[in-house]
Amino acid sequence: MARYIVRFMKDILGENGRQAEICQSSLEIEAANSRDATEIAKQKFCQMERLNEWSLHADRVQVAETDLHT
Incomplete structure (x- = not known):
């Protein structure tokens, strides 16, 4: 099995526009x-945030494999 870092990303509009x-x-x-x-x-994110759908709090998911393998 491999290890992955999964990030939930969101685009926002800052105070500077x-x-x-x-x-x-x-x-x-x-x-x-x-x-x-x-x-x-996605399942874990929904559990943590108490959501039915991950896309309510994020626009996209980024996945990267780490160098650590088990």
Whole structure:
């Protein structure tokens, strides 16, 4: 299994009128592949934020494999 860092990203409009990207949450997930990691992270994010749908608090998901393997 591989380890992935899954970030939930949101675009916001800052006080200066410029668009900025912020990370709503970052999770380390162990999964067979990036697709599985994304789905597991979505479920965990919804549980943490008490949501039915992850996209209510984030615009997109970024997934990166870490160098650590189990």
